[in-house]
Amino acid sequence: MATAVKTKKRRTQAERREEAEEKLIVAATELVAMKGFDGFSLAEVGDRAGYSRGLPGHYFGSKIELQNRVAEYVVNEFYVDAAKLEVREHGLKRIASLIRHYLVSSKLERVKALTFLFTHAQLEDSLKQTMTKLHNQALSVLKQEIELGIENGTIRKDVDSDLQAGIIYAFLRGQLGFAVLDPDYENVKLGEAFIQNLKKSLSAE
Amino acid sequence: MATAVKTKKRRTQAERREEAEEKLIVAATELVAMKGFDGFSLAEVGDRAGYSRGLPGHYFGSKIELQNRVAEYVVNEFYVDAAKLEVREHGLKRIASLIRHYLVSSKLERVKALTFLFTHAQLEDSLKQTMTKLHNQALSVLKQEIELGIENGTIRKDVDSDLQAGIIYAFLRGQLGFAVLDPDYENVKLGEAFIQNLKKSLSAE
DNA sequence: ACTTACTTGCTGTTCGTCAAGCAAGTATTA
DNA sequence: TAATACTTGCTTGACGAACAGCAAGTAAGT
Structure with missing residues (x-):
């Protein structure tokens, strides 16, 4: 006692x-x-x-040093989060799940912090490097998935995986920018429509 | 003299x-x-x-009042700019020109200012309103153009103009976010690829 | 003349940074 | 195992720079 x-x-x-x-x-x-x-x-x-x-x-x-640590922390949390995702399928289907995951289950607070960090990366070189890491990581996951899709025949062979990964990532980033401003934004609907577009423009046959 | x-x-x-x-x-x-x-x-x-x-x-x-005026100014400049664009065609082709215009000929400095204003709109309600105006203006231009495309038969009838306008705008916003960080970013190539995707997913026949 | 545009001096506050001190943990010795 | 020296974690106080806001002044236009 x-x-x-x-x-x-x-x-x-x-x-x-x-x-x-x-x-x-x-x-x-x-x-x-x-x-x-x-x-x-x-x-x-x-x-x-x-x-x-x-x-x-x-x-x-110094303050900027702490801000850099914040950036590293947030970026790391994103990796940790992504690593938890089970992989059941590959190719288009998995890309769709990834898109849904980013749009729906990203913690709002973390995304908010991320928008500020991303924008400020224009001014601080150290931040820029940290943010570029996240950027490249996300792009390479998407790219790889597209290539798997080509291999397993669900995606057309003439698709450029780099460009398509860039398109998907840009859409996600823009979309999260709006979601952060207006939590009621039609995030899910837009995400689904985008996925439909992708199917039309990428899928084989 | x-x-x-x-x-x-x-x-x-x-x-x-x-x-x-x-x-x-x-x-x-x-x-x-x-x-x-x-x-x-x-x-x-x-x-x-x-x-x-x-x-x-x-x-x-006060400082915030000046910052609000800056937001209004930048938004207005975007309107002025857009108004200068000649309209030669409608539907998909014009959407392609609009995308090219936003990605290529946007003044970098203005876009930079815009990214900061957009991000800060999370915190200042007055800013948020100004930015929402720009947002809605852009969306309605895109939406209208999609509907014109449906009318003139270049776009499929079952396309949802609101959703597609949202997709295009999100892509543009994300893309400009990267362009501002890295001026060498493959803006043009990505833009063209995105336009190709749109053609595949929207066009009639 | 007097009104309006613009400048200069001042003040209170906020905040990052530094330095000195106290407290909690660790190693050493017996 | 207990007392002592030492290291590291953490707090408090103080200083100086930056800056927004204000008020009283000078210059330009009517």
């Missing part, structure tokens, strides 16, 4: 540090989503994470 | 005022494109426009 009052176990220094950094980054991500890339102070980050106002500066050195 | 030295004519008060406001808004637009939605001071705007550091605050009252 007496010891049960103390809920906190003894943690190693490394654990304390890691936990604090993670909490700070999560708090900063939320603030970016809520107030834009620059619309918050380091003090707010500390407060929101349950630490002092000085900690963010102490750990990350 | 003697009078030729003085380049400035005598202007009416209204002219002075109007010219100054316009110069301030143009300067502010450039700064938004260069440094982001919030990355500049009112003093910079005054300097860049060739006036005093205090003038922007004096005329526009």
Whole structure:
């Protein structure tokens, strides 16, 4: 009983540090989503994470460094998310599932943060690199899937997988930009219509 | 000769005022494109426009008000631009020209400013309204053109003009987002491929 | 003359950064 | 295992720069 009052176990220094950094980054991500890339102070980050106002500066050195960490964090979360997706089929069908997944089950807050990070990548080179990584990752997944479709005969042989991957990705990015502005936007319908278009323009026979 | 030295004519008060406001808004637009939605001071705007550091605050009252004027200005420039486009054909062909026009001849600086304004519309309601205007204008042009295409028989009758307009617009927006990050992006090729896709999925016969 | 366009000086505030200190955890020695 | 020295995590206080907003002034136009 007496010891049960103390809920906190003894943690190693490394654990304390890691936990604090993670909490700070999560708090900063939320603030970016809520107030834009620059619309918050380091003090707010500390407060929101349950630490002092000085900690963010102490750990990350500067605001822009923290913002970079936020970008890496968000991008990583996207990878983690995508890795969870089961793969049942390949080719057109899987592309359709991927599109549905991005449009429907992306966490709104994360997408919001992402729009600010993407836009600001125009100004900060370090951000640009991080965002380009996400970009290339997404493109290569789509491209590969198109090529699998060609192999298994569901997609025409003369389709250029690079270009088509670019088209799909551009559509998704534009669409998420609207969804973030207006949560009632007809995301699903548009996604389905786009998938139908793809079938018409890519499928074999 | 003697009078030729003085380049400035005598202007009416209204002219002075109007010219100054316009110069301030143009300067502010450039700064938004260069440094982001919030990355500049009112003093910079005054300097860049060739006036005093205090003038922007004096005329526009507050920074956010000036930012709203920038949004209106950029949106208007897009209308003006579009109005200049000659209309030679209708239906699919004209949609193709519109896509080419947006991807190729949009002034990069203006598009940059637009991306910041669009993203920030999540946070400022007044901005959101201005941006929604542009959005609806673009959608209705595309929609109308699709309907004309159905009428003149180049587009299938069962095509949903709202959904297809939404798809085209989302693609354009996503694509411009990339173009702004990387000027060497294969904008033209992707645009042409997208147009080909549209032909395959929309055209009659 | 007097009204309107524009400038300059000032003020309060916000915030990033730094530095000094306290607290929690770890290693060493006996 | 316990006391001591040391390291690392975290907080608090202070400073200076940046900047929006205001008010009182000067210049241009009527």
